[in-house]
Amino acid sequence: MDGDHVLLYLDQRRTFLVKVEAGKTFHTHKGFIKFDDIIRKEYGSTVLSSTGVRFTVLRPLLRDYIMKAVRRTQITYPKDIALIIIFSGIGPGSQVAEAGTGTGALTTALAHFVRPNGRVYSYEVRGEFLETAEKNLKRAGLMEYVELKNKDITAGIDETGLDAVILDMATPWLVVPHAYKALKPCGTLVSFSPTIDQTVKTVEALKENGFIDIETVECLMRGMQIERGKTRPQTLMTAHTGYITSARKALEPVSEKEA
Ligand SMILES: C[S@@+](CC[C@H](N)C(=O)[O-])C[C@H]1O[C@@H](n2cnc3c(N)ncnc32)[C@H](O)[C@@H]1O
Numbered sequence: 001m002d003g004d005h006v007l008l009y010l011d012q013r014r015t016f017l018v019k020v021e022a023g024k025t026f027h028t029h030k031g032f033i034k035f036d037d038i039i040r041k042e043y044g045s046t047v048l049s050s051t052g053v054r055f056t057v058l059r060p061l062l063r064d065y066i067m068k069a070v071r072r073t074q075i076t077y078p079k080d081i082a083l084i085i086i087f088s089g090i091g092p093g094s095q096v097a098e099a100g101t102g103t104g105a106l107t108t109a110l111a112h113f114v115r116p117n118g119r120v121y122s123y124e125v126r127g128e129f130l131e132t133a134e135k136n137l138k139r140a141g142l143m144e145y146v147e148l149k150n151k152d153i154t155a156g157i158d159e160t161g162l163d164a165v166i167l168d169m170a171t172p173w174l175v176v177p178h179a180y181k182a183l184k185p186c187g188t189l190v191s192f193s194p195t196i197d198q199t200v201k202t203v204e205a206l207k208e209n210g211f212i213d214i215e216t217v218e219c220l221m222r223g224m225q226i227e228r229g230k231t232r233p234q235t236l237m238t239a240h241t242g243y244i245t246s247a248r249k250a251l252e253p254v255s256e257k258e259a
Helices: 035-039 062-067 078-088 104-116 127-137 176-182 194-206
Strands: 003-009 012-017 025-028 033-035 046-048 053-060 095-097 119-123 146-150 162-167 183-193 212-220 244-249
Touching: 003 025, 012 025, 012 062, 033 035, 033 046, 035 046, 053 127, 062 078, 062 104, 078 104, 078 162, 078 244, 095 104, 104 119, 104 127, 127 146, 146 176, 176 183, 176 194, 183 194, 194 212
Parallel strands: 095 119, 095 162, 119 146, 162 183
Antiparallel strands: 003 012, 003 053, 025 033, 046 053, 183 244, 212 244
16 A cells, blocks of 8 residues: 555545555644555555544545646536546547536546546646646556646647547637547547536537537536435535537538438
8 A cells, every 4th residue: 555545534524535655643632643554554544643533544536636636727527527438439549629627527427437548638837737637646546547638729729530528618719610520430529618608608519520429418407415314405506517418520511400
């Protein structure tokens, strides 16, 4: 376990994603934990802090790396990432272009699913964001599947024959013609936008540029509190993140009027 990341779990609200380093300690508000005590343990076992509080040592999941990423921007949330992945149709071996990298949360998920022989080409105009994204990707052990590009994707996509183009950026409609050229036939475009105005412009551009099977959804996730006699939805929820639009590249698009 030395050199690996673990999730130290106290309860659902108090978890810590840390790198285990022999001879060192990790300090929490419940006392410190000696990494040497963790190294000898299996995932799922517990460790006592200096004040006698018990933490469970968990193997981090993809969602832990996403939610604990050092943030420079708003990130794409796991509920939206799940749909983006399924609409894009990507999997091991897929070649994917993405923009903007931002914090790299969505990039982390894309890299997770295209490995071991796929690649994510991630475009970002702000160089300083790429530095943070690189750190987040390295921590998740996924940097080798990603090429970070300090470029404006509205100026064009360098790659061709792509399986998918994934967008979470201010002006996705400007990327649509470039995406059509970069995608292989039947390749997918998935775009996430917080506003309806962006979504309408993107859908119009998709219709005008040879894409079919265009669909827009919003995913609302409501947590439940479960306890006999008191089970009900949680009072508070994230009311809005964004709209997800997906489409496929057709070689000979048939207009809806013709169909
Ligand atoms: C909301 S953030 C993306 C967050 C990212 N999906 C994540 O999960 O961490 C949007 C990013 O798009 C970048 N961006 C905006 N326009 C762009 C463009 N034309 N080309 C590349 N990146 C762009 C911004 O700098 C910003 O970092």
